[in-house]
Amino acid sequence: MDNVSALLGGFADVITPMNLLFALLGVIVGTAVGVLPGIGPAMTVALLLPITYGLPVEQSLILFGGIFYGGMYGGSTTSILLNTPGESASVVTALEGNKMAKTGRAAQALATSAIGSFIAGTIGTMLIVLVMPQVVSFAISLGSPEFLAIILVAFVGTAAILGSSRVRGFAALLMGITLGLVGTDFVTGQQRLTFGSPFLADNIDVVVIAVGIFAVGEALWVAAHLRRKAATVIPVGRPWLSKADWGRSWKPWLRGTALGFPFGAIPAGGAEIPTFLSYLAERKLSKHPEEFGKGAIEGVAGPEAANNASAAGTMVPLLALGLPTNATAAIILAALMSYGIEPGPLLLTKEPDLVWMLIASLFIGNFFLLVLNLPLAPTWAKLLRIPRPYLYAGILFFASMGAYAVQGQPFDLFLLLALGLLGFAMRRFGLPVLPLIVGAILGPLFERHLRRSLQTTGGDVSGLLGGPVAWVCYGIVIVVLLWPLIARLRRVVDRGVDGTGGRGGSAGASGGPQDSAPGVAAPADDGELAGGVQDTEYGRAFDDPEHASVGRSSERDGPPASTSGTTDPTTRKDSES
């Protein structure tokens, strides 16, 4: 039980009165910001990250652990009392939680959520301790080609799976990678996309990107569509649970934890699927299935636990591989890097003290959350009534403060506004935000591993193939990219008819952009398969660019494809009118 003694060492480093004060401060500030409507955990962490910059690493980690758990819990409070999930992972909580609140059981909903989060967080963090060293000992055998392939899985996963439209996901991902390109090349010292500006020469700070896209973008977007009438907030007393509520809650807590952690730990797993699965499971197993839809406590207890356990699970790939699997983890990665910690397989051997200190900080943050938030819940609920002009003015205020604090340059504030406008446009056009953040953070890492793997083979492409892990990853990437095609073929096979539609699709997918571009073939195709066009259409669109971006032919294919693509709409318009 090496890990446990190492963890105890971490606790010994962390527990001093001063540090506990920082943990308390982090939880208070994190909850206070996280509870504000419209601010999810990722935005909370991004906004508050700069306040940890002036401190030594250990205290930054402790403050940060508190902010992280505070932000998570604040988000569930909002979804229960206001029916406004701050992020997709708390959608399921709002389902039953808000119903409970409306029937006068807000206190119980908050209590089961707080205690469930605490239990899931504690078990989840214990699991990190047990699992991470194993993952690390596996990860340490991986070389650059494998990391390249794993990052590619993360790219494709966030862009193609977690969103409704693949083309929009990839657009966001590419913009993120482009932002990551800005700055000085780390090998040759060449300036890229800096346009001669010395401020851009040392890369755009990820915190500025995250705060700009999340916070400023959100504030501008809401400002453009502000609802002039404030929502109704349900008053709440002090949270408590009756004996019957305990009896109904403890099993869902444990089941939610069991579902949440593994999903959090795999790349592109996230918290949406396990929270939903937990909800379904509880509805099936409940002794009071008739209460579901009217405020069943199991429907809050399970998903909340799943959400927190999944958050703990994301720490495994984050610390062991340096891979963030959701938006909050992406910000945590940026935070760790700004503290001079480089997550990855070497971290645990190089700086074991810091890792165990971080994990100990998570335990402490989680604990403070429970002791603080049960009594303070009514106070947090009051924050929900904050007038909207002050709320969004405050977001802009803290966003500017944070972005300036990163480097002490007014230039970052101009950059922040530009990124905020980009975030505004993304909300307007329905582009997902996560792929952009992931692209900006992992893009530079991707390039580094790409160059390193080709360096070892002297430029020979075989250097990219690596070992079995990389093969599996490339297999996953190909399946994800070709999935719409596979699904379409399966449908065709199932029906045993409609051969033309299937063949049309496969030609579009394998032949490159030119084949699918002419608009004439498309409508016939769509007409025949109108039943399930939505996904296959984006899908077919997406088999191409990835081939292009991987293959060397992309430079040749790009421009002609774009011209045929942009002329296409006009021809279509003509034929319609």
Added chain:
Amino acid sequence: MTAEATTAPSRVRDRAQYGLCAALALVGLVVIWDATRIGAATSSNDPVGPKALPFVIGAALLVVSALYALDVSRGGVGEQEAGEDVELGHPADWRTVGLLAAAFLLNAFLIEPLGWVISGALLFALASFALGNRHHVRGLAIGIALSLITFYGFAIGLGVNLPAGILQGIL
């Protein structure tokens, strides 16, 4: 015309999306142009060099912008982000957005000469005014309180990097 058109009858085709496609293509071209400007920089040590990824990303941007335009031409619509304080029924309120951006720029220009306490308080007061706050004195008072708290709490207490400006020595 196809499935999308029937499922989303309430929305007229969103042609502004073509503007986004054009912007993506433009970014792609800029990335490629910028990469051509980099001198020959591959070596035996670094066979890939700093130009390769920008070329690939630029080309991929062009391809995605084309496919995006294709998707739009087939009636694809990105779902605007909803939210508790968001009402999507009416058109965007550009006046508010413009005022907010102006307040933001003012802060960026004033933060170093005047210091965070003054520029931050102004930012808060102006932004809350833009968002519909009509209690000007209260807005300003909250702004001053917030910027004083953050300055003392974060800059002095936690060592966060915030400028004192003209109030140097007074605060």
